[in-house]
Amino acid sequence: MTKSGLDKLSRRRFIGRAAGMAAAAMAAGPALAQSTIQDIISSPRRGSWDDQFDAKSSRSVAETATRYPIASADTIAYVERAIFDYQGLIARGGWPMVPATKKLRMGVSDPDVRVLRQRLIASGDMDRSAGLSNEFDSYVDGAVKRFQARHGLPPDGVLGSFTYQALNVSADVRLGQLETNLVRLRSMSGFLGDRYVMVNIPAAQIEAVENGSVVLRHTAIVGKIDRQTPILNSKIHEIILNPYWTSPRSIIEKDIVPLMRKDPTYLTRNNIRLFDNQGNEVAPEMVDWNAEKAPALMFRQDPGKGNAMSSTKINFHNPHAVYMHDTPQQGVFNQLLRFESSGCVRVQNVRDLNTWLLRDTPGWDRQRMEATIASRENTEILLSTPVPVYFTYFTAWASQDGVVQFRDDVYQRDGVEELALR
Numbered sequence: 001m002t003k004s005g006l007d008k009l010s011r012r013r014f015i016g017r018a019a020g021m022a023a024a025a026m027a028a029g030p031a032l033a034q035s036t037i038q039d040i041i042s043s044p045r046r047g048s049w050d051d052q053f054d055a056k057s058s059r060s061v062a063e064t065a066t067r068y069p070i071a072s073a074d075t076i077a078y079v080e081r082a083i084f085d086y087q088g089l090i091a092r093g094g095w096p097m098v099p100a101t102k103k104l105r106m107g108v109s110d111p112d113v114r115v116l117r118q119r120l121i122a123s124g125d126m127d128r129s130a131g132l133s134n135e136f137d138s139y140v141d142g143a144v145k146r147f148q149a150r151h152g153l154p155p156d157g158v159l160g161s162f163t164y165q166a167l168n169v170s171a172d173v174r175l176g177q178l179e180t181n182l183v184r185l186r187s188m189s190g191f192l193g194d195r196y197v198m199v200n201i202p203a204a205q206i207e208a209v210e211n212g213s214v215v216l217r218h219t220a221i222v223g224k225i226d227r228q229t230p231i232l233n234s235k236i237h238e239i240i241l242n243p244y245w246t247s248p249r250s251i252i253e254k255d256i257v258p259l260m261r262k263d264p265t266y267l268t269r270n271n272i273r274l275f276d277n278q279g280n281e282v283a284p285e286m287v288d289w290n291a292e293k294a295p296a297l298m299f300r301q302d303p304g305k306g307n308a309m310s311s312t313k314i315n316f317h318n319p320h321a322v323y324m325h326d327t328p329q330q331g332v333f334n335q336l337l338r339f340e341s342s343g344c345v346r347v348q349n350v351r352d353l354n355t356w357l358l359r360d361t362p363g364w365d366r367q368r369m370e371a372t373i374a375s376r377e378n379t380e381i382l383l384s385t386p387v388p389v390y391f392t393y394f395t396a397w398a399s400q401d402g403v404v405q406f407r408d409d410v411y412q413r414d415g416v417e418e419l420a421l422r
Contacts (some may be wrong), residue, residue, distance in 0.1 A: 038282070054281040065236045067211045071188045071198055071392060079182045081392075086175040094171035095122035100164035106157055108136040116140065117160070119167055120147060124402070152203055152407045154336060162336065166406070169418050171207035177406060180398040180414050188392065196388040197236065197353075199324075199345055201229050202395045202407040204338040206324075206347060208356050216356060221346035228411050229343050229392055235314040235386035239354055241372050241379040242303035243313035243325070247272070248342060253294045260289045303378050311373045312350045314357070316389050326350040327404040339410055345391075360384050395419065 004279060009408035045154055069257040086396045089095070098113050098119050120126035144163070145155035151166040159167075192198075198207045201222050208216035223229035227250075247256060259266045267274070267284045277299040287295050301307050310326035324345045332340065333348040348352055351369065358364040363383045372379050398404045409419035 010285050023129070028393045049282060049296070064280060065365060066403065067213045068399045068402065069207055069212070069214050070200055070394055070397050071185065071294065071390065072212060073189055074400065075397055076182065076185050076189060076257075078400060078402075079178055081402075082398040083175065083178050083182065086178060088173060089122065090171050095119045098159075098164065098167050100168065102159075102162070104136055104159040106136055106138070106141045109134050113140065116144075116167075122171075123147065125150070128339070150403060150405050152405075158329065166168070166249065169406075173416055174406065177396040177409075177414060177419060178398075178404070181394055182239050184392070184394060185397070188390070192390065193388040196390065197357075199391045200407075201231075201264065201391065201393050202410050204403075206345070206353070208353060216352055217347040218350070218353060219338070221327070221332055221338045221341050222410075223341050223343040223410065227342045229321060229341070229391060231320070231346060232318050232322075232391045233387075234318050234389050236314055236316045236389050237383055237386045238315040239357060239381045239383070240313040240315065241311060241354075241381065242376050243307065243309045244303060244378060245301040245308040247299040247301070249294075250342065252299055256299060257289060257294045260284070260287075264289070266321060267299075270306060271304060272299055273302065274299060295325055312347075312354055314347075314350075314353075320353070324350075342351045357383060357387055 005394075019341045044178070090256040096114050096115050096118050102108075102110060102112060104110065104113060104116065111134055113134050114132050116136075117126065117130065117132050118139060120140070121128050121130070121141040125137060130143075141157045144159065145157045147167070148155040148157075148163055150164075153162055153166065192209070195208075195210045198209065199205075199220060199222070204220045204222050206216075206220050207220040208215045208218075240272065242393050256266070256272075264284065266272075274284060274295070276282055276288070277296075277298075282295075282297055287297070306328055308325075309329070310328045312326040314324040316323070320343065322344045326349050327346045330348070332346070351373075354369055356364045356368065358381065361381065365382060393411070393413060395407045395409050396405065409416070
């Protein structure tokens, strides 16, 4: 039995089979039994007992990660190769549709698993040598997790609605998606900078790139479908620690005023103060919250733990008045669908990004930054060397190792209904 065979069968099934063989040998005689057991133990094909039988699944997910930036010149060649491969795949008939009627997972035996195996083999997520059967074994588990990771889904190995929807996008549509994104990649084929930050909106992910390699990746929250994060190129010139937050007019009208009608203490409890156009502070009780129009006042939240931007605001000049920032609601980064902002970009583990951005700004190491945040004093820091930042829209790309990534077309810019956010 090969190591991959062990992966396929699992330790329990292997031991069960070995025990059965030993029992049969015992019935034939002690000498034969000892010989059979020794053959099992010493067989070079059995693998090592200290092997982790779920390791193949873990490796399958790890294979989808790469240090290559999405917007690198090399990515264009990788996508061109993927397009060629998908053209060949389509010429051979593409892949089958997987019936989306059952929650398939490890340990299940079902005829639909055979179709799932065909689908995963066709897209290169499972090796052809795994064969076709009805068993959802560790081969299938690893392949499903790899597929999920390539499509921005939680790699849990369980076939739920999102995984089925991604599986059943046709090969023709995926080819078109690659071709659309090849055009986008070519538009960014120039020199982007020795150090730069790239926000990929459909992936809700941020890359910090240095000398052609990704040094940091951050999960992000980007704009809602009706409040989209814009495409832009700029330079990060400033980081504000313990920022004030000034509420946009839309949030005042849609959120704050209705809350004040229900709870007049809302502003005070959240450290939001009101100012008129002369800079004079206005007490909340002086405002008629039941008036037809929201008050023409500035709503400004003091720095602190509950501030909407928490520890950090990252500024760059742009006509859309958007920026990157921290958030006190860290749980949002664990969500599958991270399209919830009003256009700005929330950054998970933003202090790591701050440290990288401030590396060349004298006097601003991690220790000083943390001490400043702890002080809760509003502090503006100009970067010694501004760092380019790009807000981009890539729903498909590929890397050197042949891994092809796809994401939902959240803002419906690819022009294919099947790719829209579900």
